[in-house]
Amino acid sequence: MKRQQNRTLGAFEKTFWLLDQIDSKDFCLAAHISGTQPVEQWRKAIDLVQQRHPNLSVRVTLDELARPALQHVENLPIPLRVVQVEQDYRWEWEVEKELSVRFNTTEGPLLRVVLLQKADSTVLILTANHTVADGTSLSYLTRDILLAVTGKELEVLEPQVSNDQTLDLPQDLPAQTAEQVLDLKMKPEVVNPLVSSHRFPASTTRHLLERARQENTSVHGALCAAVLMATRKMRPQWDQTRMEVVSPVCTRGALHLDDNFGLNITTQSVFFEHQPYLSFWDLARLAKAGLGGTSSVEYTTGYLSFFRSIVFGHNDIEQMLDALKQAFNHHIMVTNLVRVKYKTDFGPLKLEALYGPMVRSGKGMEQTIGALTTNGSLCLTNTSDTPIPGLLLEMEQILDKACQDTVVSKTECAVR
Secondary structure, eight states: OOOOOOEEOOHHHHHHHHHHHHSOOOEEEEEEEESOOOHHHHHHHHHHHHHHOGGGGEEEEEOTTSOEEEEEOSSOOOOEEEEEOOTTOOTHHHHHHHHTSOOOTTTOOOEEEEEEEOSSEEEEEEEEOTTSOOHHHHHHHHHHHHHHHTTOOOOOOOOOOOHHHHTTOOOOOOBOOSSSOOOOOOOOOOOOOEEEEEEOOHHHHHHHHHHHHHTTSOHHHHHHHHHHHHHHHHSGGGTTSOEEEEEEEEOHHHHTOOSOSSOOEEEEEEEEOOOTTSBHHHHHHHHHHHTTTTTSHHHHHHHHHHHHHHHSSBOOHHHHHHHHTTSOOOSEEEEEEEEOOSOOEETTEEEEEEEEEEEOOSSSSOEEEEEEEETTEEEEEEEESSOOTTHHHHHHHHHHHHHHSOTTSOOBOOOO
């Protein structure tokens, strides 16, 4: 049964669409897979998942009220690029290439696929435009592609409504405040972000999880503390700076959403003063406490209401852009998908590791840490136009030391 997506964008979808006019907000996930399949099978699988997810067959166009809207497009194949590589080929190079190529949202589709084929393994790279997707979307899409390529049937999903509509918030009915709607032209500058990755052993990941629980915090809190301490040490100009660490928050649980390919996140910032007397675990607890209550309907409603006040109610796109240019000035983003929430065995194929999300999240100096645990092993990535060399290894050393200290001891937040 064919289902088509045709609707106006919700507030945060519109925010990402507007931000994409200023600067690229495309993002990637990379799946390491044991086993191979013929290219024709991957092509067929991609076509099948496109039929399953209505947002994979859309473009973004302005309607008669100058509102950006998702519009279904027939015969809109998802691009697939296949590269034959050696076993030791650095997959991050292909992610860097993908993040430097912008989507044309007025034409669609808003997803691309890269297949790195090795002798006995595969790397599947998914790149999406943030207007219609988030990291969890790409994780579920990875699962769906692996199911389809191994011969499993996929249920066709209903078009997902915006989070605004799920919460029964009023539709955007803009007043004509601008005589002429700004003719949007995507910023032409080419971006060249760099990507690094690191995979923790399962034993280290398990120890970190157990210790975080003992310390009344979370792995996410520990990752925030580790990257905070590492960046203060490795980037001297941030040593005594009031640091902003932002975390995306998934809304699927709070809003009882399905596995649809869509944008279902909010964000929350936690600020850290220069307080070198705080221990590692003190910082981790502060990071966790700063996210308290964010996985709720109330928080999601308030978050969307803030952006609705900026991008809804008028048609002055230039005014919207001016307001949004002041947003997302964080130093660090920790975008943590927690763990793969499905079985990783797919018959002849096995999902060994999933890396990401990999995204440029701010203005260029920020460090974006992607975190995701697959088969018990935590995988980290760092994406930045100006990456701090060795940041992920420094984070690992900080985490190892914190986990080795006795529970009663304090790991001072000394940075020099």
